[in-house]
Amino acid sequence: MLINGELVESVSGRWKDCINPADETVIGQAPVGTREDVNRAVDAAQAAWPAWFETDASERADILLKFGEKLSERFEELAKIEVIDSGNTLKPTLHAMDEISKTIKFYAGIAPMIRGETIPASTRHMHMTVLEPYGVVGRIAAYNHPALFSVARTVAALAAGNAIVVKPPETSPLSVLVLGEVARETLPAGVFNIVNGPGSEVGDALVRHPEVKRLALIGSVVTGRAIQRAAADVAVKHITLELGGKNPMIIFPDSDPEKAATSAVKGMNFSWQGQSCGSNSRVLVHRDIYEDVLARISAKVSALRLGDPLSLETDMGPINNARSYAHVTSFLDRDQTSGARTMTGGKRPGGPEFAKGYWVEPTVFADVSPSMRVWREEVFGPIMAVAPWDDYETMVGEANDTTYGLSAAIWTNDITVAMKTARRLRAGSIFINGSNTHFVGMPWGGFRDSGIEREEGVEEIRSYLETKAINIML
Numbered sequence: 001m002l003i004n005g006e007l008v009e010s011v012s013g014r015w016k017d018c019i020n021p022a023d024e025t026v027i028g029q030a031p032v033g034t035r036e037d038v039n040r041a042v043d044a045a046q047a048a049w050p051a052w053f054e055t056d057a058s059e060r061a062d063i064l065l066k067f068g069e070k071l072s073e074r075f076e077e078l079a080k081i082e083v084i085d086s087g088n089t090l091k092p093t094l095h096a097m098d099e100i101s102k103t104i105k106f107y108a109g110i111a112p113m114i115r116g117e118t119i120p121a122s123t124r125h126m127h128m129t130v131l132e133p134y135g136v137v138g139r140i141a142a143y144n145h146p147a148l149f150s151v152a153r154t155v156a157a158l159a160a161g162n163a164i165v166v167k168p169p170e171t172s173p174l175s176v177l178v179l180g181e182v183a184r185e186t187l188p189a190g191v192f193n194i195v196n197g198p199g200s201e202v203g204d205a206l207v208r209h210p211e212v213k214r215l216a217l218i219g220s221v222v223t224g225r226a227i228q229r230a231a232a233d234v235a236v237k238h239i240t241l242e243l244g245g246k247n248p249m250i251i252f253p254d255s256d257p258e259k260a261a262t263s264a265v266k267g268m269n270f271s272w273q274g275q276s277c278g279s280n281s282r283v284l285v286h287r288d289i290y291e292d293v294l295a296r297i298s299a300k301v302s303a304l305r306l307g308d309p310l311s312l313e314t315d316m317g318p319i320n321n322a323r324s325y326a327h328v329t330s331f332l333d334r335d336q337t338s339g340a341r342t343m344t345g346g347k348r349p350g351g352p353e354f355a356k357g358y359w360v361e362p363t364v365f366a367d368v369s370p371s372m373r374v375w376r377e378e379v380f381g382p383i384m385a386v387a388p389w390d391d392y393e394t395m396v397g398e399a400n401d402t403t404y405g406l407s408a409a410i411w412t413n414d415i416t417v418a419m420k421t422a423r424r425l426r427a428g429s430i431f432i433n434g435s436n437t438h439f440v441g442m443p444w445g446g447f448r449d450s451g452i453e454r455e456e457g458v459e460e461i462r463s464y465l466e467t468k469a470i471n472i473m474l
Contacts, residue, residue: 001031001196002180004044005189010197011036018174021087021318021325022309022357028085030173033197038165038205041193045136045163046211048190053133053161061108064159067186068104071151071179072097078147082175083309086143087318087358090310092271096148102440103152107461111159114465126472131465133161134214134238138206140199140227141176142218143169143320144275149218150176150194156461158191162214165193167202171321199223208234214464216240218277220378221403221449240453240463242277242445244378245406248399249280249435250389250421252412253288259433260285260411261296264384267409267435270304270316270362274382275324277450278407278429278436281379282368283386284395290388294366297386298343301362306349318358319381325358328381331374332363340374341366345382370398378404400426405447409435428454 014032075097116129137157141149154164168176173196183192207230224241231237251260269276285293309317319325345363368375368385375385389395408427412418422430428446443457
């Protein structure tokens, strides 16, 4: 782990095997951190952040850019480590590494522009605001994008002058632990810390530490609510939560069936095994083109290639871990989807190469009703539910009939319909004639149980700063 600029074992001396989800073989070991390790990391961050903040913003930016440059030299290595540790396929993992570089450049570029205001609150005195960091920030990363979430989702806080303690995902921590070597070489000691371990101990200790006033999580709704409760037991804390989604794609009758079907498959994120909060796992297609679009989606999904995640020819790998695998496969129970058509998939793939590991075929269910569990709950796996619609108001109601509100997609050639529908949908990100895509600089986050606050845009760096009002009495 990385604590105060040093690569260290846990004080417990315990290690945990890391499992390749493709074949369940042991590929390495990671230290199992404890509350004491978290306390050491927070102490280091608490000691480091004042000097880091007092460093000129342009100099902080230069240091972060150097961190990004050195990290990019090891991107291929980090990607391959992450693939065998997480089950993600190589091509999109390499793309995620590129997103790390772009995000570092974005926040390093805007860091020197952070400024307060002068306010004409009275005519006799001077009134101004300055922006200052919280100090120590805790970041809990999810297993679907370990390195991306541990760097790209921390650099805004670093650019603002905070110090970080990162908890990697316990089921796939290796890429994060290895990138700690680069952080040690390029960042001041204590500014970036990594403590691995179970959420029940390491995560809980980080959330409950009184010196960690600012927290951020990408994870499940259940975990997000648990963090809110635990944090509130200790202090009033500022928390960013980017949680789950049950995201609709709405296809209108004037859409090109081929383009819409291609976008639906792309937006389901099968290259991440569907393990993405933004996946459009509910597809509502107007009945006039329903069977045409459905057939095209099914053909594209059935053509996806499963196999060695390290091969650039592989389209989809295994589910990340045994617990998630059990959750995903529970949705394949035909007792729960009675009345729906299985267009493709629906079981474990055959063949000796899939005898071990957490494999699920990419699956498309058609004629799914709003009452079915697969329509209402986040699967976080490669299962798409498709249903027809006729009436506009009924369709909008069904699209919004969820506790989530992360993203939504709309396919139509009528800009008036597109904008009207975009305003009606209760989701944080809307994609018109496209599907879930992250753009550096565009805010990302959800309504309802999908979270609070926004990441990836200017809003993110601002959220890691507190406003101090200064009044000069003249």
